[in-house]
Amino acid sequence: MADAALGSGWVVGGTWLRRRSVLAGLAIVTLFLVLALATPLLTSQDPTAIDAVRRLEGPSIEHPLGTDHLGRDLLSRLLYGSRWSLGTVAIATALIMSIGVAIGLLAGYFGGIVDEILMRVVDVLLALPSLLLALAIAGTLGPGIRNVMLALVSVWWATYARVVRGLVLALRERRFVEAARSLGARDRHIIVRHILRNVVPPVVVLATVEMGELILAIAGLDFLGLGAQPPTPEWGAMLNDGRPFLFTAPQLMIYPGLAISLLVIGFNLLGDGLRDALDPRDRARKE
Amino acid sequence: MRHGTTGMRIGHTSPRLLVRYLALALLAACGGRRDRGEDSATLRIAAPGDGYNTGPGSDVGIYAVNANVFETLVRLTSDYRVEPMLATRWEFRPPNSWRFHLRQGVRMHDGSAFDARAVEWTVRRIAKTDPRVLGVGDSSARVIDDSTVDITPTRPNRRLPEQLVHPNWSIVALGSDPAINAVGTGPFKLGEYVKGDHITVERFTDYWGAKAKLDRLIFRFVPDANTRALALRSGEARVAYDVPRADARELERTPGLTVTQSPVGSYEALYVNIHGRPPYDRGGDSSIRRAIAYGIDKRAIVESVWRGTAEPGQTLMPASMLGESASLVFGTEFDPGRSKGLLDDAGWRVGADGVRVKQGRRLSLTLVAGFPNAEIHKPMPEIVQAQLRVVGIEIRIVQVADAASYQARIRTGEGDLWAEAGGQNDANPCFLPDLLFYGGGPSIQRSAYARLFGPGPHFDLAIDTCRSALDLENVRKAAAAAMHILTDQDLVVIPLAGTRRVWGLSDRIAGFAPHPSSLNQRWETVWIR
Numbered sequence: 001m002a003d004a005a006l007g008s009g010w011v012v013g014g015t016w017l018r019r020r021s022v023l024a025g026l027a028i029v030t031l032f033l034v035l036a037l038a039t040p041l042l043t044s045q046d047p048t049a050i051d052a053v054r055r056l057e058g059p060s061i062e063h064p065l066g067t068d069h070l071g072r073d074l075l076s077r078l079l080y081g082s083r084w085s086l087g088t089v090a091i092a093t094a095l096i097m098s099i100g101v102a103i104g105l106l107a108g109y110f111g112g113i114v115d116e117i118l119m120r121v122v123d124v125l126l127a128l129p130s131l132l133l134a135l136a137i138a139g140t141l142g143p144g145i146r147n148v149m150l151a152l153v154s155v156w157w158a159t160y161a162r163v164v165r166g167l168v169l170a171l172r173e174r175r176f177v178e179a180a181r182s183l184g185a186r187d188r189h190i191i192v193r194h195i196l197r198n199v200v201p202p203v204v205v206l207a208t209v210e211m212g213e214l215i216l217a218i219a220g221l222d223f224l225g226l227g228a229q230p231p232t233p234e235w236g237a238m239l240n241d242g243r244p245f246l247f248t249a250p251q252l253m254i255y256p257g258l259a260i261s262l263l264v265i266g267f268n269l270l271g272d273g274l275r276d277a278l279d280p281r282d283r284a285r286k287e
Numbered sequence: 288m289r290h291g292t293t294g295m296r297i298g299h300t301s302p303r304l305l306v307r308y309l310a311l312a313l314l315a316a317c318g319g320r321r322d323r324g325e326d327s328a329t330l331r332i333a334a335p336g337d338g339y340n341t342g343p344g345s346d347v348g349i350y351a352v353n354a355n356v357f358e359t360l361v362r363l364t365s366d367y368r369v370e371p372m373l374a375t376r377w378e379f380r381p382p383n384s385w386r387f388h389l390r391q392g393v394r395m396h397d398g399s400a401f402d403a404r405a406v407e408w409t410v411r412r413i414a415k416t417d418p419r420v421l422g423v424g425d426s427s428a429r430v431i432d433d434s435t436v437d438i439t440p441t442r443p444n445r446r447l448p449e450q451l452v453h454p455n456w457s458i459v460a461l462g463s464d465p466a467i468n469a470v471g472t473g474p475f476k477l478g479e480y481v482k483g484d485h486i487t488v489e490r491f492t493d494y495w496g497a498k499a500k501l502d503r504l505i506f507r508f509v510p511d512a513n514t515r516a517l518a519l520r521s522g523e524a525r526v527a528y529d530v531p532r533a534d535a536r537e538l539e540r541t542p543g544l545t546v547t548q549s550p551v552g553s554y555e556a557l558y559v560n561i562h563g564r565p566p567y568d569r570g571g572d573s574s575i576r577r578a579i580a581y582g583i584d585k586r587a588i589v590e591s592v593w594r595g596t597a598e599p600g601q602t603l604m605p606a607s608m609l610g611e612s613a614s615l616v617f618g619t620e621f622d623p624g625r626s627k628g629l630l631d632d633a634g635w636r637v638g639a640d641g642v643r644v645k646q647g648r649r650l651s652l653t654l655v656a657g658f659p660n661a662e663i664h665k666p667m668p669e670i671v672q673a674q675l676r677v678v679g680i681e682i683r684i685v686q687v688a689d690a691a692s693y694q695a696r697i698r699t700g701e702g703d704l705w706a707e708a709g710g711q712n713d714a715n716p717c718f719l720p721d722l723l724f725y726g727g728g729p730s731i732q733r734s735a736y737a738r739l740f741g742p743g744p745h746f747d748l749a750i751d752t753c754r755s756a757l758d759l760e761n762v763r764k765a766a767a768a769a770m771h772i773l774t775d776q777d778l779v780v781i782p783l784a785g786t787r788r789v790w791g792l793s794d795r796i797a798g799f800a801p802h803p804s805s806l807n808q809r810w811e812t813v814w815i816r
Contacts, residue, residue: 048673049673050669050670050673052587052590052591052670055591069533069666070591070666070669070670139688139692142685142687142692142696143685143686143687143688144685224688225661225662225686225688226688229683229684229685229686230666230668230669230672230684230686231669231672231673231684241665241666243513244513244531244533244534245534246513246517247520247534248534248537
């Protein structure tokens, strides 16, 4: 059974939960998740409603964080922005994982020419700076959040494919896989029932670690005007909109900047904790 | 050429700029203003991005940052008149020639004398690389004697002297090329050009006119307007081109800084795609175009976006260029009731979400922002979006990063409304309508703009009249007639505002007179107190 437990330590005993940083990360991510889900309950303001008369106002009961350069409520834009940020990163991560895992499984399990071709593609992608490549693709495809996600997905999957391939190469030689094969199980059955289930946990950890980077990438491309288009309340775009007011109304940059930083820190803490908990050397030391 | 003459790349954002922006922000926020080891003879200027072409037809030191290395035969005054420069006088010689009498005693930067052969060489360069606007050919220039030259365009062109004020037609020394050996006649000569970083020019002591007061100008290329303002705040620059309009008032309140504005010389406008293919074909319906024009509150946009740095406009060129004929251009006033009525009459009914629908098709339009980049228009598109929503028109905003992306999109025609900011950089009142919307003429291939926006033969006729008129009043009338077609009759163009160039300066700068066309900005009178 030890073979089958290659990636299952992440849930054993819940020791990682005791790590304060993981708890902090989990709390931050959960907070943003709750805020995103409960946004319509938390604010009645339309995040896109312009009121030129009330531009750049300070905090008030009606606008707890004040208004932006077009008189729009900052709090509602931040809250709706959390939906955009978490939504886009969730969709992008799901797509990246799907593609990366599928390609990693195929390359690792079948090997040979399939492995050669797929891994050379991965090598090419990993040899180039991910964000710059995504920037180039998004710039070519044209502005829009869909194109930004497409650009990121088309670049980011390579890391997952490489990691999954490595895991599969180790798994396919294990006794439980050989046993399944000797019992006449088909490749698809072995991949889905025996290999995939052992690959998923580390991939989830990888995704958690990478989410922070992905959020930054999405916010960065939005900042550059390639992602969400006006008047969408997206944090990266809000940062860019606030630049002319750096000295007169710094809150226009501070609030979305803080939101991005906090969420990224949350995912990083959570991911680091999960990775540490899964690290066999670390576990061995503790045992 | 189109973008080489009507605007500048301002505010384009890139990752490298972001780093620079953050560094300057930190410097400005923490350290306040510092003069960075500058003496009073060297002026550091935060200029727009390096748009210099170093290939064929190179324009280093000329466009988009005119470093005053080169000069034209005639120059543009700040009220858009033509006055002598390297030519002291000129006259029309029928059927289609212009004779220029050149200034004598002018030295080029290499010590040689400026004469008619330099003009001939320059016209040949233009004929090889950019002949369309002037309509010149390889043999258009004919040297009469050392100080007299005839220029004969290959097609009738009565606007030649008014066009020649544009720095693109600057005189370069015989056999020279601005990208290789920049030899001009200007008050400054080229010191150093580092692509993408800066251009340094130094006082030319043998200049024919009043000598420059400063020894050296360093134009550092800073494409982003916010970063230019930060460079000014941090003391990295003492002059900043086109600071953000939203930041102008705050800059003015900053100790040691001041803001100065030029007269109106630029414009902000929306062009309507009237020849689009589905789904970008709704601009072809004149009732929709009218509804858009009446649905936009220009005054509110000017007040909330440009805040004292612009005025509501009805034309592309400064109205003063049209003289009394300006009254022939009416423009449209904000009238949402009329806008709604037009759409009702055309069968567009208000849908459940407030957006109008006709035969199952939503009245949803794509606004592309725009030329020269999306940043410069912000937040105008969002305000237009909100205003048109009130009358039942949905606007989807698409921001494009730079002029190249915008041009690519123009070529594919993917958009209904196109936001552009341009400028009048010569003294020809027909320059902009001609350049952008003229679709006629046997020898001229229809431009991508004319394919989307060109009103057709009735407009082309007005431009032809403008091109062939000799008398200034007739030129103005023809230009006004062309604008009338664009903005009143066919509503292809919805001018939003006439805008001023906004400069940020250290309060130690003296002698600076902002020109409405920043391409024609002069620097020899500037000094540091």
